[in-house]
Structure formats: structure tokens, C-alpha cells
Amino acid sequence: MQDIHELTIICGIDKSGAKEDVEKIRICPGEIIGIVGPTGSGKSSLICDIEQLSQGDTPTRRKILINGKAPGRDIRTDPRKKRIAQLSQNMHFLADMTVEEFLRMHAKSRNRNSDTVEQVIDIANTLTGESIQPGHQLTILSGGQSRALMAADIAVISDSPIVLIDEIENAGIKKQEALKLLAAEGKIVLVVTHDPVLALMTKRRIVMRNGGVRQVITTSTGEMNVCSELVKLDNYMMSLRDTIRQGGLVEQAVVV
């Protein structure tokens, strides 16, 4: 498949069957786009449409174009040709395999060398608390470990020009590090989030309601300033979280 220079979302209908308020969204490489909205407003459905490269064949009737054209069937279905990686909210593995077996199999399905397996586990262990071992059964991993493993898998095995991330903040892993890992330069990244820090770190954000796209907001300079203040606050929260997790006391903590 040729290089991706544009991803286009041709909007469809919302849950009531009415046309979405935005007709078309164009996204270029290097852009991080947020997807925000109340729970149940259709954020996950939007990224699922992108993951499937829907062609009007899902309930939303959206069409997803790559470089302005409908992608062929091979690109839509064959993981060896697919150029989209998705970190979904489904954190629990159902596969009864070891971590190593699973990653090997996944590397094979994506036409990657099996050397990548070790690398995935190493990266995953930088994001999570208790370390993951190659011989662990997938089914015993915690939610956070599974999410860390999936994030690392996306960075290495599923390394793709389009990356879709669904609520990474809920996983109990280091969200800013995870986003940095996934949103490498030159990629198209869409992040579903309820987290103000992540939402304001994006260049634009898609606002969802009742299953439909309502508007697209460009992050203003004012918002960027708010974001950098929030990052400080967030890092402070994270350091407190770590201290508490490690069994430490936070009596000396200052209230900012």
C-alpha cells in the first residue's frame, strides 16, 4: 500500500437516524485528534468505523477514505496490509496462551520478525507496575498489564501509520508515556478521552453526541496554556499516586 497522506471521515447518521452535523473530516499525518463526548455518545463506534475502514456498512453509515479513495478489500481485511493499529477498551484477554506464544503469533499475522516479542515485553514493563514475564498466561494478566502489553504491541508489532486509542487514561498505566510511545512522529493518531490533559494535548477534537459528530474544535493558544498548567498538576498527581502505591505517606504534600 502506498504512503498515507490523508485519512478522511465521511460522516453518516446519528443514533436517531439524523445526519451528523459535520459532513467530512480530513486528517493528515502528524496530527493528533481527540474524540470527546459523554459516555454512550458514540466515541468508540467512531474509532471502530475507522478500524474497519467502514464503507457505509455499519449502523453509522460512515465511509472512511484513505488518500481520498475507498480502500480495497485486501487493505480492509488482511492484517499484513492493514495500516491501522487500535488500542481498544477491551482489556481482558480471552486467549488461553502464554504472552510469548501470543506475541509470536501476532508478529506472524502482521508479517513481523519474532525478535520483536522481547522488545514488546520490555516496553510494556516500562508502563506497568508489576512486570510481565514471557511465560505468563495471558488470562492472568491484570487490566493494567494487558493494556500496557497492548500499547507496546501497537508500538512495535502493529506499528502502523494510523493509530486509534480508546480511553488510555482508564488503564492505570502511565498515560502520558503511553501516548508518547504510540503517537510517534508522522502518524495519524485519534484518541478517545475523558481526560482534560489528553484532550488538550491534541491539535483538534471531535465532539460527539447521540452517536453523531457535532463539531470539530481546534485547540486554541489559550487552551494550550491551560494544558501546560494541567500537565504540571497531572504530574504532581501521578507522583502522589506512585508514593501511595508504594506504601508511602503523603502528609507533606502541598496543595497547589
Add this chain to the structure above:
Amino acid sequence: MKLVVVAGTPGSGKTSVLMHTIRSLKQAGMSPAVVKIDCLWTDDDKRFERLDIPVRIGLSRDMCPDHFAIYNTDEMLTWAREQDAGVLINETAGLCLRCAPYPDGCLAVCVIDVTTGPNTPLKVGPLLTTADVVVATKGDIVSQAEREVFRERVNEANPGCRIIEANGLSGQGASELAEVISETPDVGQELNLRHNAPLAICTLCTGETRVAKKHHMGVLRHIDGFTEYRGE
């Protein structure tokens, strides 16, 4: 007329995927008819009737549902022709995974549930290995990586098949399946099974309920694989 045989593990979403597929077929101007084979009970005929198409059910009762479906294929085809159907869809009960009720000349569709884990494609046997199309359902419940690993396993078990990721709730994949159906050639006269039906010629088949070995006759296979014929 075309023949489509749909098999798959119980609860994999055969009927739900078919409901959406039939809508797509009708939109494309084709006239589908459905025969649903089940063992003891079904109300799927009521679901299919809502689509305003000819529907017939067959209950195999104490007979193997796949044997039942195979014996009745001629009758089903005759019935569907009487309904002026362009395509007969036979949804089987498919329980024991030892055989595959697919004749040559049909479009063989195996529906399989991704949440059963990536080893399932290796366990399902001829139901999957002799299918033309493998429809993987419930992929929305697992991660993308797990879907891709599952797909890889299906490819290993049946390298030539076409894999369709479908969702019985949203209808994802149904239009693709309908497209494959519309490209299928008409069914021929002399049908042969792609895989033999399971070995089952013994006293249990005719109603013996006593467990002890001495009561059994016919073609019997021991736990170590030794197969013998006991009887006259």
C-alpha cells in the same frame, strides 16, 4: 439456483449474521429462501419470517442433525425451487464438529465465535477446514491483536478460505457475505459431500442405553484408537 450451507458452533451468531445478510441479498434483488435445521426446538423460523421470505424448519430430533440435513438436501432444493427462490440458505445445527454438512457446488460458510479463543479454529475440524468462507463473529469483544491472532489461526487451518469479520448485532460483514453469495455459481445435479459424515454404525445409534462394553456391536473405536467390528 444457488445453495449456501451455513454451519457453526452453537451460539456463534449464525442466525443473526444471516438476518443481516438476507436483507442485503434482498436489496440486491435476489430472492433467498431459508431452511433451518435444528435438533429439538427452534423459533428461528419466526425471526426469518419477519424478513418476508419463504422459511422452513426441520427438527432432526434423535437423529444426528447433520445426517438429517444431508438426507434432506434434495427435498430442501425441490421446496426452494417451488418457492421460486434464487438462493437456498440452509442453516444447520452443527453440534459435534466431526463432519461438515457441505456438498460440493454449494457455498460453504462456517460461522465461528472469536471469543472462544485462538485455539478453536484448530479444534473445529472439517466444519472449518472445508469451508469456502469463515465468518468470525464477536470480534468487538476482544482486542485488535486477538482478532488478528484468531485470523492467523483460521488461515493455518484453512489456507484458502475467505475470512469475513462480522457482527450479528451491528450487521458488519453482512454485505460482504451477501456479495460472495451473489458470486456463487448455481448448484449442480449430482452433489457429493466434501467430507464424510462421522463414523456411527453401532448399537448406540439404534437406541442402546446400557453403558457396559459387552452390550455394544457394530463399528467401535477404542480409546487407544483401535477400531473393530463386533457382530455377525
